[in-house]
Amino acid sequence: MSMTAPLPDADVIIIGCGPSGMAAAVTLAEAGRSVIVLDMQPAPGGQIFRSLEANLCDTSPAGQSLLAALGPAYRAGTDLIRRFRACAEIDYRPQTTVWEVRPDGTVGWLQGMNAGYVRGRQVLLAHGAMERPVPFPGWTLPGVMTAGAVQTLLKAGHLKPSGRIVLAGTGPLLLLLANQLHQLGVKPALVGRTDRLSDSVRASRHLRPDGLLPLVKGLGWLGRLKLAGVKSVTGLENLAAHGAQNVESVSFTAGGKRQTLPCDLLIVHDGIVPAIDIPNAAGLRLQWDGPNASWRPATTPDGLGASTLPPELSAGPCVLRVTGDARSIGGADAAIAHGKVAAQAILAELDHGAGPSGDALRAVDKALSVRPFLDAAFPPGLSQNLPDDDTIVCRCEELTAGDLRAKIRSGFRNMDALRGESRCGMGPCQGRSCMVTAARLLQDETSAAGCPPTFRGRPPIRPVPLGAVATLSGLDPRATIRLTLEDKPENASEDTVNAPAE
Amino acid sequence: MFSDLATLTDAVTLSVDGQPVKARAGETVAACLLRAGVPYNRLTPVSGARRLPYCMIGHCFECLVEIDGIGNRQACLTLVREGMKVRRQAGAPPALEPSVP
Numbered sequence A: 001m002s003m004t005a006p007l008p009d010a011d012v013i014i015i016g017c018g019p020s021g022m023a024a025a026v027t028l029a030e031a032g033r034s035v036i037v038l039d040m041q042p043a044p045g046g047q048i049f050r051s052l053e054a055n056l057c058d059t060s061p062a063g064q065s066l067l068a069a070l071g072p073a074y075r076a077g078t079d080l081i082r083r084f085r086a087c088a089e090i091d092y093r094p095q096t097t098v099w100e101v102r103p104d105g106t107v108g109w110l111q112g113m114n115a116g117y118v119r120g121r122q123v124l125l126a127h128g129a130m131e132r133p134v135p136f137p138g139w140t141l142p143g144v145m146t147a148g149a150v151q152t153l154l155k156a157g158h159l160k161p162s163g164r165i166v167l168a169g170t171g172p173l174l175l176l177l178a179n180q181l182h183q184l185g186v187k188p189a190l191v192g193r194t195d196r197l198s199d200s201v202r203a204s205r206h207l208r209p210d211g212l213l214p215l216v217k218g219l220g221w222l223g224r225l226k227l228a229g230v231k232s233v234t235g236l237e238n239l240a241a242h243g244a245q246n247v248e249s250v251s252f253t254a255g256g257k258r259q260t261l262p263c264d265l266l267i268v269h270d271g272i273v274p275a276i277d278i279p280n281a282a283g284l285r286l287q288w289d290g291p292n293a294s295w296r297p298a299t300t301p302d303g304l305g306a307s308t309l310p311p312e313l314s315a316g317p318c319v320l321r322v323t324g325d326a327r328s329i330g331g332a333d334a335a336i337a338h339g340k341v342a343a344q345a346i347l348a349e350l351d352h353g354a355g356p357s358g359d360a361l362r363a364v365d366k367a368l369s370v371r372p373f374l375d376a377a378f379p380p381g382l383s384q385n386l387p388d389d390d391t392i393v394c395r396c397e398e399l400t401a402g403d404l405r406a407k408i409r410s411g412f413r414n415m416d417a418l419r420g421e422s423r424c425g426m427g428p429c430q431g432r433s434c435m436v437t438a439a440r441l442l443q444d445e446t447s448a449a450g451c452p453p454t455f456r457g458r459p460p461i462r463p464v465p466l467g468a469v470a471t472l473s474g475l476d477p478r479a480t481i482r483l484t485l486e487d488k489p490e491n492a493s494e495d496t497v498n499a500p501a502e
Numbered sequence B: 001m002f003s004d005l006a007t008l009t010d011a012v013t014l015s016v017d018g019q020p021v022k023a024r025a026g027e028t029v030a031a032c033l034l035r036a037g038v039p040y041n042r043l044t045p046v047s048g049a050r051r052l053p054y055c056m057i058g059h060c061f062e063c064l065v066e067i068d069g070i071g072n073r074q075a076c077l078t079l080v081r082e083g084m085k086v087r088r089q090a091g092a093p094p095a096l097e098p099s100v101p
């Protein structure tokens, strides 16, 4: 029986329209390649340049003060977005969510109530990062939000937080947000950092000349907050949010003392990590990034991923590359630099060019050179210790660390058995908020070391409404045969102790 | 918990649990609900606990609401539209009960 492969819809499909995806799209389109860019947000920009186009057009005094508060790093995206919009070869599809990616270049998408598959000769995953999940007592209460969420409300909602505000956690984004709020006249009751002076001292040996500018910027933020009289602590531990229906107070330990503060909005942040939902479901090999305490896809320097699917289960060789913060946390400059590298590698693959230039590769190294310093200066804090038994780990299914520990102790000693038994990771978020904690609990209970195991990723990684399934377009009869739910092998590192027989 | 940077000009009106609510054109349903000060956008199917948007970038799925009759839509990824009908979710969407105020 022979079935022909459907024709590709574009030379390249790019998932994500942040700095890395836009830089790659522009490079490819300027070389004459057809590109489809899929992004679930309504406008180009990704996390850092979110709503930039709209905000640049807002000439009202409030709009101008928002732009001033968001600072030059935000406006720096203006040119890239203009160039992206100017490329007629780019087929940009906003508000389009990707729910499946296969190593052979097939991509499942959802837009409103329409869904389907598109195929690229090459596919670039530029889907970015997410904030590190931080289970602590009370983190599901209304009134607890992430720093990224509050920043998104500023950029895209023109909303500023009000009432008694506490910021807790670590990382550049937390301090950046505190400063942006301060510039908009919002004075937090406390900025509580989990990092300590000793972290900065230890980090200083990683300092490279290229890292001095970010350092000066960071010290400037701290100085301004201090001048404004914003109360701050370092070495914050054991954070908890309290309240019956929403946050009413927060408590924490700092300097050996337990403190409680009244609070309406608790803003938490524990650094950002590569979003691995798509790579994991696509069957790409993941590795553990020790200094950033996160998974990342294993890739070549130009971003090519390694498929863990045996060849007979895939409709072709792996054509997936990963770029930007989805590959390695580095911020906007590194994302743009690597987007170009990945695009040059793709052009070489498509018979059109010599591969990444030395200049392009050096630009990535330069932009990433500050990372070792930042990783050491802002180590994970809120998520450092495993949660107590009473703390919720899986927000969707409301499972506590104690629930999971009990299941593990009763014999469910690998991730998929634990998921099947407990439903942890089976809710709408598909494990994005709980997987890393579940994996750490499993390793802790079984005294395992090495790369924490993942749930086996299964499409759809984002819910597709039934009505949309009915309209599914672009199905590939070959892939339907080859790819079943059970075809994806375990990640190489996964502990494969089986569930007990019932 | 949140207030406007400036008074709403370019406003659209949507209905939240049958009540008219003003929103800024071009913003998301989640932003609109937070401005309106709703105490929750969904009650969890397991314990009935209140939830509000948590990440605002499409990852956590805490912002699920019913939009124009379809349950489990991510409010942080959906833009407001004049006349849009939003209902907060009580429990699992198939068993949607009349909304609780």
Ligand SMILES: Cc1cc2nc3c(=O)[nH]c(=O)nc-3n(C[C@H](O)[C@H](O)[C@H](O)COP(=O)(O)OP(=O)(O)OC[C@H]3O[C@@H](n4cnc5c(N)ncnc54)[C@H](O)[C@@H]3O)c2cc1C
Binding pocket: A015, A016, A017, A018, A019, A020, A021, A038, A039, A040, A041, A045, A046, A047, A048, A049, A073, A096, A097, A098, A099, A126, A127, A128, A129, A130, A131, A147, A148, A149, A151, A173, A176, A272, A278, A323, A324, A325, A326, A331, A332, A335, B057, B058
């Ligand atoms: C919440 C948050 C806020 C941040 N704010 C800042 C900041 O203010 N300043 C700063 O310097 N850095 C910030 N960062 C760091 C940020 O990761 C980098 O600065 C930069 O934006 C990374 O670029 P990127 O192209 O790799 O990914 P991103 O900019 O993250 O772009 C990825 C895009 O892919 C889309 N996407 C993801 N998954 C899917 C899917 N399944 N289907 C469709 N589309 C998808 C996303 O919606 C997004 O638009 C932030 C990170 C996060 C997580």
Ligand code: FES
Binding pocket: B030, B053, B054, B055, B056, B057, B058, B059, B060, B061, B062, B063, B064, B074, B075, B076, B077
């Ligand atoms: S608030 Fe997290 S997905 Fe919408």
